[in-house]
Amino acid sequence: xxxxxxxxxxxxxxxxxxxxxxxxxxxxxxxxxxxxxxxxxxxxxxxxxxxxxxxxxxxxxxxxxxxxxxxxxxxxxxxxxxxxxxxxxxxxxxxxxxxxxxxxxxxxxxxxxxxxxxxxxxxxxxxxxxxxxxxxxxxxxxxxxxxxxxxxxxxxxxxxxxxxxxxxxxxxxxxxxxxxxxxxxxxxxxxxxxxxxxxxxxxxxxxxxxxxxxxxxxxxxxxxxxxxxxxxxxxxxxxxxxxxxxxxxxxxxxxxxxxxxxxxxxxxxxxxxxxxxxxxxxxxxxxxxxxxxxxxxxxxxxx
Amino acid sequence: xxxxxxxxxxxxxxxxxxxxxxxxxxxxxxxxxxxxxxxxxxxxxxxxxxxxxxxxxxxxxxxxxxxxxxxxxxxxxxxxxxxxxxxxxxxxxx
Numbered sequence: 001x002x003x004x005x006x007x008x009x010x011x012x013x014x015x016x017x018x019x020x021x022x023x024x025x026x027x028x029x030x031x032x033x034x035x036x037x038x039x040x041x042x043x044x045x046x047x048x049x050x051x052x053x054x055x056x057x058x059x060x061x062x063x064x065x066x067x068x069x070x071x072x073x074x075x076x077x078x079x080x081x082x083x084x085x086x087x088x089x090x091x092x093x094x095x096x097x098x099x100x101x102x103x104x105x106x107x108x109x110x111x112x113x114x115x116x117x118x119x120x121x122x123x124x125x126x127x128x129x130x131x132x133x134x135x136x137x138x139x140x141x142x143x144x145x146x147x148x149x150x151x152x153x154x155x156x157x158x159x160x161x162x163x164x165x166x167x168x169x170x171x172x173x174x175x176x177x178x179x180x181x182x183x184x185x186x187x188x189x190x191x192x193x194x195x196x197x198x199x200x201x202x203x204x205x206x207x208x209x210x211x212x213x214x215x216x217x218x219x220x221x222x223x224x225x226x227x228x229x230x231x232x233x234x235x236x237x238x239x240x241x242x243x244x245x246x247x248x249x250x251x252x253x254x255x256x257x258x259x260x261x262x263x264x265x266x267x268x269x270x271x272x273x274x275x276x277x278x279x280x281x282x283x284x285x286x287x288x289x290x291x292x293x294x295x296x297x298x299x300x301x302x303x
Numbered sequence: 304x305x306x307x308x309x310x311x312x313x314x315x316x317x318x319x320x321x322x323x324x325x326x327x328x329x330x331x332x333x334x335x336x337x338x339x340x341x342x343x344x345x346x347x348x349x350x351x352x353x354x355x356x357x358x359x360x361x362x363x364x365x366x367x368x369x370x371x372x373x374x375x376x377x378x379x380x381x382x383x384x385x386x387x388x389x390x391x392x393x394x395x396x397x
Contacts, residue, residue: 242328242339261332265319268330272321 001025006102007110007161007173008218009033015087017098019178019207021214033109035101038086040076042068048255050104051136053203057104059255067108067258077105082112099199102176107159107254111263115173116162116270119253120224122155122172123147124215125300128222129172131160133251138227139285139292142185145208146289146296149189154179154210155219159253163218168273171218179208188289221274225283226251237282244275307381310395313355318392320348329392338390343369344383351393358384 004011004020011020012031023029045060045068058070062078070076075097078086085105089097107117120133121144130147132140141157148154156175163171183204186196196206226239226247239247248271252259259267274280286292314320320329327345329338340348343365350356350364361384362376371379387393 240326241323242326245328245330246337260335264332264335265330268319268332269321272323272328275323 003027003029003031006106006176007115008163011035015089015097015101016094017102018095019098019102020176033083033085033106035085035087038078038088040068040078040086040088042070042076045070046255046257048257050253050255052100052103057255059257061257065112067112067255069105069108069255071100074100075105077101077108079105079108079112082109082114085109095199103159104254107161110161111254111258114266116164116170116248116267116274117253118160118162118224118248119158119251120160121157121179122160124153124155124172124219125222127220129155129219130223130225130299131172131221132225132227134227134285138229140227141179141181142189143225143227143285143292143296145179145181145185145191146189146292147300148179148208148210149191149293150296150300152300153212153215155215162221162270162274164270164273168276170221170270170274170277172221173218174215177209177214179210180205181208182206185289189293221278224274224278224280226281227283227285229285231284233282233284235284239275239280239282241272241275241280244280245271247271247280248274307358307384309357311355311357312351312361312384312387312393312395314348314351315391315394320352322349331390331392333391336390338392343379347380347383355396 001012003023003025004017005023006020009032010029011033013035014037043060043062045058048057048059050057055071060068067079074091076088091097111117118131118133120131121140122129122131123144132143134140155172157179161173163173180199186206196208199205199207245268286295317331317333318329320327327340327348347361361380366376
């Protein structure tokens, strides 16, 4: 059974997950998470706002606290206890199955493990993590690629998991070494196409594996940016720490029905800890690739 | 005499809060609603965090910190408590 490393966790999987870092199978690492092929029985499911490849996910919570996620025509998932992810695949396309497994589905397991999840792409600049949040299309991956081009290290793309130490300091857990970017970003930033593979047929999106060692240690969160495209708002505006909990709920990457009661309290406190430790900004997306690179250069001085 | 004078007020179990930069941010986790308090509101909230307080105690506290006459102070605190009660962030005991 293949063994992988992602988000500081060892994952044993029945299915291939080519995005993740492979570990030797004869090693002595004990898996933290098992991904298991299985038929899935659903609790009552509701529509979510989560979409990927134009497919909307349905989600539900079982009486045992398990979280189910269903993508029509692709796969269903059931996350149990923060240690097992059951997968029922409806597709023969293993790359597509992997894409959906290592995103929100794995996110449900991470959520059960008590991590704070952000709909964000993150990079390591010097010894610090910068997180870029925003709606799909706001420029999360593009901004991360521009930092990687300047020598920053990639930490995560699209889904960022944050852990807290005993002093409630936030750390980004390195996810896996892959960035998914649009064809126009490749051209706009003049990226080396030799390092790019098309994500799948019919979509002008590419997977980029950065040409450097992937960070293996958690990185302290220093900057969080909410990217937007609104011309009527200022280019850069500080988000007041008191606004952080609401903003982070608004950008929660999993089904919002998960954020109730105790889980919502935890999310609230974790948001407060992030706001205490990091600077949070609303950043209007630079108007073109040249201005993005200029902005990145002025912020990547510590690289 | 205010009808609030004899009551004691305390924070409800539906909320969790945090003090940040002279402000208080509050979550009502039953409703999934967020609130912010600053200045007088934050002062009253901090007092309630240390234990139940009567209406008169809260007024005294605010009058010690702000230059405000009793009539205006009582009106402000009554309005604030009314709102906190309505949002189930605070409960009263007769």
